[in-house]
Amino acid sequence: MGAKASETWAPDDIGRFGTTEEIAGAVAYLAGSFADYINGTVLRVDGGHVLAV
Known part of the structure; x- marks a missing residue:
């Protein structure tokens, strides 16, 4: 059907x-005061497990 799962992961996994x-x-970072100005973004905490689409 498509690419194998092992072929779709980013090289920095x-x-x-x-x-x-x-x-x-x-x-803790997002709940703390250092993140006060963060708005409308995605913080990926995935160890590089981003699909290479």
């Missing part, structure tokens, strides 16, 4: 799932 601590770090 780190090859593992994120840890709870890594995800929590992004959540």
Whole structure:
């Protein structure tokens, strides 16, 4: 049908799932005062697991 899943991942994929601590770090950043001016953007916390479309 289409490309295999292994062929659709970006080359910078780190090859593992994120840890709870890594995800929590992004959540803490967004909940903190350093992110006060962030608006209307996507913070990808995916270890490079972006489909190469």
